[in-house]
Amino acid sequence: MDERRTVKVSKYLSKHLRHQPERIGLTLDENGWVAVEELLRAAARHGFAFSRAELDHVVAANDKRRFTVESGMGSGVQGGIEGDRIRANQGHTVAVDLDLPPAEPPVYLYHGTVARAMEAIRTEGLRPMARHHVHLSPDRETATRVGARRGRPLVLTVDAGAMHRAGHVFRVSANGVWLADAVPPRFLRLRG
Template sequence: MDERRTVKVSKYLSKHLRHQPERIGLTLDENGWVAVEELLRAAARRGFAFSRAELDHVVAANDKRRFTVENGCAADGVHGDRIRANQGHTVAVDLDLPPAEPPAHLYHGTVARVMDAIRTEGLRPMARHHVHLSPDRETATRVGARRGRPLVLTVDAGAMHRADHVFRVSANGVWLADAVPPRFLLLRG
């Protein structure tokens, strides 16, 4: 599968597993899962056919590990494989991730034009369900670079946790918090 096709299928999956499943006639379950075969049929009906092999390649090759495929079994009422996005949803889903103790520091990539709001309001999820935090500066730099020249903020996750803020970690290692108040940000960039 060539790189352009991989990116195209990945973007299609992101759009429909995170933001607009109804656009292609999908209904995600409460935890964001949908049957792989249902996804493949819905995409084909909407003129964007891809194979199970292409889907498996995108899931395996995605450097951000945005998707998880889970095998179901008839005993639990799930027939065949299921897929979901690991985080970043704007549609209502409960990823059912347990609370987790974060490392002392996490990182958030952003850009200069939003720093005034961050200084005042902290980090907010905006249209998503959670604020996304990276376990290392390099990842946060790549995230921030998608929107311009990146700034990397350090989050005092240990202090937040001690102050009873809840963290969760997705299957691909992205840390999730409901919000990050300004007092827990080291704003040196």
């Protein structure tokens, strides 16, 4: 599968498993899962057919590990390709409960952003905006790549340890993205 096709299928999956499943007639379950065969049929019906082999390639090859495929019995392998249902690991704008347990975060987490967002961040902190959670990275490099998607990146350091001690709840998705409901400004620091 060539790189352009891989990216195209990945973007299609993100759009319909995170944001607009109804657009192709999908209904995600309460935890964001949908049957792989149902997804393949819906995509084909709406003019974007791809094979199970292509789907498996996208899931396995995605460097951000955006999707998980598992059996309906819950024995999935992160980034694995065996199973009969699929979901996006995080980033939903549709109502789903990923059913992730609370987790103790590392002392510091990171968030990539751009300069034009800093005024609001300084006064309001990090908010989930249209998503369910604020996404935090476990390392500066990942946060830099995330911020670079919108321009010249700035990386904020999140004092996750202090937040956790103050009672804020963290969860970690299957692909290692840390999730929080919000990050108040007092727990943020911009490092050059």
